[in-house]
Amino acid sequence: MRAVLYVLAAFGVMGLAIWAYDQNQQTQESMRDLRRLRAEIRSLTETLGVQRAEWAYLNRPQRLRELGELNFTRLGLLPLEGVRFGQIDEIPYPALLAAEVRP
Amino acid sequence: MIRIPLRPLARILDARAQGVNPDRIERENLRLRREQLRDQSRRMSEWRILFLAVLFFAGYAAIGARMALLAATPMAEVEPYAGEGISGDRADVLDRNGRILATNLVTHSLYAELRYMIDGRRAARELARIFPDLDEERLAARLTDPNRRFDWIRARLSPEQAQAAHDIGEPGLMLGPRDMRLYPNGTLAAHVLGGSQYGAQGVTAAEITGVAGIELAQNARLADPDLAAVPLTLTLDLGVQAIVEEVLEGGITMLRANGGSVIVMDAITGEVVAMASAPTFDPNNRPPPPRNSLEQAESPIFNRAAQGLYELGSVMKAFAVAQALDLGLVSPDTMVDIRGPLRFGRFAITDFHNMGASRSVADIFIESSNIGTARLAQRIGAERQRAFLGSLGFLEAIPFDLPEGRSARPQFDPRWSELAMMTISYGHGLSMTPLHLAAGYAALVNGGTRVHPTLIRRAEVPRGERVISEETSRIMRSLMRSVVTQGTASMGEVAGYLIGGKTGTADKPNPYGGYYEDRTIATFAGAFPMNDPRYVFVVTMDEPQIEAAGEQRRTAGWTVVPVAAEIVRRIAPVLGLRPQDTAAIDATLRLR
Numbered sequence: 001m002r003a004v005l006y007v008l009a010a011f012g013v014m015g016l017a018i019w020a021y022d023q024n025q026q027t028q029e030s031m032r033d034l035r036r037l038r039a040e041i042r043s044l045t046e047t048l049g050v051q052r053a054e055w056a057y058l059n060r061p062q063r064l065r066e067l068g069e070l071n072f073t074r075l076g077l078l079p080l081e082g083v084r085f086g087q088i089d090e091i092p093y094p095a096l097l098a099a100e101v102r103p
Numbered sequence: 104m105i106r107i108p109l110r111p112l113a114r115i116l117d118a119r120a121q122g123v124n125p126d127r128i129e130r131e132n133l134r135l136r137r138e139q140l141r142d143q144s145r146r147m148s149e150w151r152i153l154f155l156a157v158l159f160f161a162g163y164a165a166i167g168a169r170m171a172l173l174a175a176t177p178m179a180e181v182e183p184y185a186g187e188g189i190s191g192d193r194a195d196v197l198d199r200n201g202r203i204l205a206t207n208l209v210t211h212s213l214y215a216e217l218r219y220m221i222d223g224r225r226a227a228r229e230l231a232r233i234f235p236d237l238d239e240e241r242l243a244a245r246l247t248d249p250n251r252r253f254d255w256i257r258a259r260l261s262p263e264q265a266q267a268a269h270d271i272g273e274p275g276l277m278l279g280p281r282d283m284r285l286y287p288n289g290t291l292a293a294h295v296l297g298g299s300q301y302g303a304q305g306v307t308a309a310e311i312t313g314v315a316g317i318e319l320a321q322n323a324r325l326a327d328p329d330l331a332a333v334p335l336t337l338t339l340d341l342g343v344q345a346i347v348e349e350v351l352e353g354g355i356t357m358l359r360a361n362g363g364s365v366i367v368m369d370a371i372t373g374e375v376v377a378m379a380s381a382p383t384f385d386p387n388n389r390p391p392p393p394r395n396s397l398e399q400a401e402s403p404i405f406n407r408a409a410q411g412l413y414e415l416g417s418v419m420k421a422f423a424v425a426q427a428l429d430l431g432l433v434s435p436d437t438m439v440d441i442r443g444p445l446r447f448g449r450f451a452i453t454d455f456h457n458m459g460a461s462r463s464v465a466d467i468f469i470e471s472s473n474i475g476t477a478r479l480a481q482r483i484g485a486e487r488q489r490a491f492l493g494s495l496g497f498l499e500a501i502p503f504d505l506p507e508g509r510s511a512r513p514q515f516d517p518r519w520s521e522l523a524m525m526t527i528s529y530g531h532g533l534s535m536t537p538l539h540l541a542a543g544y545a546a547l548v549n550g551g552t553r554v555h556p557t558l559i560r561r562a563e564v565p566r567g568e569r570v571i572s573e574e575t576s577r578i579m580r581s582l583m584r585s586v587v588t589q590g591t592a593s594m595g596e597v598a599g600y601l602i603g604g605k606t607g608t609a610d611k612p613n614p615y616g617g618y619y620e621d622r623t624i625a626t627f628a629g630a631f632p633m634n635d636p637r638y639v640f641v642v643t644m645d646e647p648q649i650e651a652a653g654e655q656r657r658t659a660g661w662t663v664v665p666v667a668a669e670i671v672r673r674i675a676p677v678l679g680l681r682p683q684d685t686a687a688i689d690a691t692l693r694l695r
Contacts, residue, residue, distance in 0.1 A: 046209045056203035056287035061345030079346075079673055082599045082682035 109133055192331035193284065193311050194324070196296065198341040199376075199560055205286050205296055205318070205386075207311075211265040212281040213257040214306065215246055220275030223247035229271045230256065233264055246275075258301060258309065259283055279306045284318075286386045292344050294380045294406040295337070295505065295558060298389035314389065315404065317558060320506050336560040338374035343367060346673045347377040351642075354666035355381050358647035363663075364407035365643075365670065366541045370636045372564040373545065373554040376678070378538075380407040397614065409501075409508035412534040413643065416609030417659075418544075418628045419530035420476045421579065424468045425547055426491045427479045429575040435465040435582065435694050441475045447522050452477050452529075455658075465694065468582050469590035471606065473529045480528035485519050488528070494570050495543045495553065497535055504558040511536050530607055537626070541641045544628045548583065548603075548636040551576040581692045584633040588689065592627060595664040597672045599682025601689070604629015604640075604667070606659035611646070622646050625659035627667045631675065634688045638678065642667040 068077040109132045115125040196205040220226065223246030231239035234257065245254050258281065260268065265278055284299040297316020301309045312326070313319035321335060347365045355363050367377040384390050384403040393402040405411065427433045438461045444451040454472050467475030480488060492498060500512045513535035516523040526532040538556055545554035546567070553567030571579075583603035587595045591606045607626040610618040626643045630636035647662035648655055656662065675682075 049207060049209065052203060053206045053208050053285050053287055056206065057285075059202075060288045061291065061341060062289065065345070065349070080676045081672060082597070082676055084676065085681050 107132060107136070109136075192328055193282065193299075193326055194331050195334040196317065196325070197334045197336045198339045198344075199336065199374075200340065200342075201336070202341045203287055204292060204337065204339070204341070205284060207282045208285045210262070210281050210283045211260045211278045212255070212304075212309070213260055213265070213268050214277050214279060215254045215256060215275050216277055217246065217248075217251050217253065217275060220246060221273065223275070226271060226273040226276060229273070230268070230276075233267045255304075258304070277306070279308075281309055282311060284311050284387075288341065288345075289387070290383045290385050291341065291348060292339055292378070293383045293386045294404075294408070294507075295339060295378055296386045297505075298386040300389075315507065316386075316406075316505055320504055321559075337558050338369075338376060338560050339378070339558070340376045340678070342677050343674045344377040344379065346677065347670055348379045348381075348383070350666060350670045350673060351379050351381050354663070354669070355644065355647075358644060358649050358662050358666075360647040360662075361401070361645040362407055363642070363644040363647075363666075364411070364537050366408050366537055366639075366641045367670075367674065368541050368545060368554075368556060368639045370545045370549045370554070370630055370639045371552075371566070373542065373556045373567075374560070374564070375556055375558050376638065377674070378406075378408050378558075380405070380411075406505065406507045407537070407643070407645075408641075409503055409505050409536055409538045410511050411536060412511055412514055413537070413624050413626075414531050414534050414609045414612065415537070415540055415626050415628075415643070416530040416607030416624065417471045417473075418540060418605050418607035418626050419533070420468060420471060420528065420607075421547055421583070421605050421628075422492065422495065422543060423476050423479050423483070423488070423528040424464060424582065425571055425575055425579050426483055426488065427464070428578055429571040430483065430487070432482050433464045433479065435463065435578060437464050438462065439464060439467060439475045439478050441467065441472050441478070443474045445474045445477055445525075447525065450522055452525065465582060465585065468605070469585050471591055476529045477525040480525050481521075483528075485521060485524040488524055489519050491570070492527070492533070494568075495539075495546055496555075497533065497539050497543060501536070501538055501542065501556060503538065503556055508536065508538060513539065530609055537641045537643050540626070540628050541639050544604075544630060544641070545636075545639040546570050547579045548576060548630045548633075548639065578694065580630075580633050580636065581694050583629055584689065584692050585694075587629075591658070591660040592629075592664045594660060595627065595629070595668045597631075597668050597675070599685060600671055600675045600680065601632040601634060601683065601685055601692075602629055602668065602671055603631070603633035603636075606664060608658045621657070623657045625657065625663045627659050627663045629667070631671050632680065632683060632688075634683070634692060637680065640667060640670065642670065 068075065109129045110125065111128075114128050118125045118128060193207055195203060195207070198204055215226070217223070224243050227239050227243035227246050230242060231237045242256075245251065256276075260278070268276060269278060286296055295316055297313060297318040299311050299313050299318045302312040303310045310326070313322040317337065318325065324330060325335060347367060351363055351365050354360070362381050364380045365377065366375065368375050382403040390402070390404055392404065393399040399405055400411070428435070433439070440461050441454070441458055442460050443457070444453045452473050454474055458466075458470060458472055462470070462472065462475060464475075464479070467479070489498070498513055498515070500510060501508055503509055513533060515527065515533045523532045542554045542556050546552060550573050551569055551571040553570050555567060557564070580603060583605060584601065586592050586605055587602050592604060595602050595604065604627055607628070609624045609626070610620070611622040611624055613619050624643060624645055625647050626641065628639075628641045630639045642663045644663050644666070648657050649661055650656075651661055
């Protein structure tokens with residue numbers, strides 16, 4: 001009985017050792033992964049930052065204004081003014097819908 | 104320890120006498136001694152076992168506790184950044200709609216590690232070809248100096264320059280990553296943003312620190328590595344700011360002014376939507392600070408809106424009138440004696456033009472009578488006037504979100520004499536910033552509660568303490584509207600947006616004493632739409648003049664009022680305000 005117990009305990013210890021080793025390896029693997037992902041996130045964040053900066057630079061109000069003036073003949077853009085507000089009934093309503101409603 | 108003899112003579116002799124074997128006594132004693140020894144060693148072993156048990160228990164408990172602690176703590180960033188304790192991370196600055204005002208860009212720095220350097224002379228020659236401003240001889244001397252190990256060449260490279268430097272192929276030349284602060288909108292909102300520079304430098308990173316503006320005021324917050332990913336949101340609106348700066352610049356050119364400033368602020372919360380000061384600068388390339396105070400007032404980095412102290416002139420009359428109304432001393436119809444000049448010692452107060460013997464309080468405000476306002480101040484008294492201006496925050500620097508604003512302490516005669524009282528009532532003798540004025544006007548028109556100007560967007564801004572009654576505020580709105588419909592600011596009418604305000608033209612103080620005859624600071628302060636003011640604006644210009652109707656004009660009505668009107672005409676739709684039926688609302692605003 002006692003011998004069986006000893007053998008079982010020995011196997012138990014071996015099993016645990018294998019498990020612990022495995023966990024250790026997995027942890028190290030995860031940490032490597034983490035480092036790699038961090039580096040990737042960092043480089044992507046940097047790229048994103050560059051894109052965002054570029055976007056902000058290209059959309060700076062002064063440039064948009066100049067572009068609007070340069071392309072006035074094609075786009076006909078004017079500064080937004082109060083007189084450009086309209087009433088809802090000034091929008092041409094689809095005639096088709098009005099015809100459908102009538103019986 | 105006393106040893107008991109194994110064969111005590113007395114007992115042996117006794118035993119012999121009785122015919123007993125004396126060896127038994129010896130064995131008996133030997134047994135007792137052994138028992139004693141055994142007990143002793145057992146006690147020691149027991150202690151030893153207990154000691155070991157405690158030791159092991161403590162050891163395992165410590166390991167267990169540490170494991171439990173590790174399991175319980177949330178996962179933290181173990182390696183935040185592989186720098187040398189220097190981080191170039193800095194949070195972005197956004198406008199209220201999330202558009203970028205300041206961001207970081209990764210570029211490269213160039214340095215030399217001389218132990219890897221093969222041909223320093225060639226490296227210097229090639230580098231001088233890339234950077235024409237580098238002195239080849241001195242660089243070559245540095246790069247071939249055997250006592251040196253390390254040398255900075257450039258803190259910031261463009262991608263093309265970095266490639267060119269890499270292409271030299273010299274192993275001693277190294278490129279390090281380097282964050283760069285970028286203000287993509289150029290000069291827009293330059294005075295708010297301020298600027299930044301490099302602090303501590305390392306090979307893999309350089310610290311960026313703010314030198315002025317919001318970058319300096321919020322430096323700790325922006326540089327906090329935990330908050331680097333959370334942008335700082337300002338109350339500015341980039342679109343409105345762009346329009347304001349465009350119109351201001353146009354106005355300054357047209358009016359041949361030295362400079363000017365514009366503030367557009369939410370009338371209730373005090374959120375500054377636009378703040379411009381001209382001349383301006385590019386925060387990407389901040390000019391050096393001025394060398395003396397005379398130069399400072401002309402310097403482009405000087406923030407005229409939050410930093411400049413000016414005697415603002417007649418715009419201050421609004422406060423005298425509001426206080427007189429609020430105290431119940433007068434009503435808008437009360438007639439006041441305005442015969443001039445009003446003499447006080449050697450000093451005489453006069454009006455811009457003669458307005459007769461007596462006028463109502465409303466007329467005094469609309470037509471801007473110095474004498475009438477001084478008379479109102481006399482009724483109020485110096486004590487109460489000082490307390491009221493103090494309650495609006497005019498007597499101390501505004502605890503503003505810009506370091507420049509925090510140091511701008513208003514200047515006035517600390518004795519607050521009766522003459523000072525009268526001159527302050529129409530805007531002379533108290534120098535303060537246009538930002539003070541904007542906060543004061545916001546309080547006058549928003550229903551009478553104090554406004555604290557701010558640049559940082561917050562979830563909710565509590566309503567400030569009350570300074571005048573709702574009724575007084577209503578009358579002031581009506582009076583300010585009348586200034587535009589029938590008074591000095593008639594050029595300020597913008598269809599649909601019901602501007603109201605008050606003009607001020609103050610003679611500029613001569614730094615060598617007295618006032619200039621022909622140099623003025625023109626101001627227009629007001630709000631729109633006047634039936635329910637949403638935004639307050641203050642436009643000031645330094646020495647504006649225009650040739651109009653055959654005359655050289657310097658008064659605010661001819662100079663800053665049209666500029667302010669153009670600003671409102673352009674920004675009101677951008678701020679989401681719909682034009683209203685001006686005539687119908689004017690009828691409800693009329694006092695009588």
